[in-house]
Structure formats: C-alpha cells, structure tokens
Amino acid sequence: MEGELSNRSYDDQNGKKQYMTQVVAKQVSFFTHPKNSNDFADSINSEENFNLL
Secondary structure, three states, X not given: XXXXXXXXXXXXXXXXXXEEEEEEEEEEEEOXXXXXXXXXXXXXXXXXXXXXX
C-alpha cells in the first residue's frame, strides 16, 4: 500500500471532541495466497495492481 495517514478532530453534536484517522491510499496491491509451498512462485507472477484514482 502506498499512501498516507490523515488525522483530524471535530466537536460532535454533544460538544465532545472526536478524533479520526483516515488511511488515504494512492495504490494498493493484492497478492494471491499460495495453495501450497510449490505454488509460491506462481502466486508472485500473478499479482494484480489496482489504482484507486
């Protein structure tokens, strides 16, 4: 995952301070899990990249 963390705070309807941390992803990569140790090389070769913009 490539990206950053974003922190902010706000006052809710009851006047209580709320804090929020967001993960802002620029790129996320998903990898397949090998079925057994012999399939490990195949799982690396079949990776897919997803751009979220």
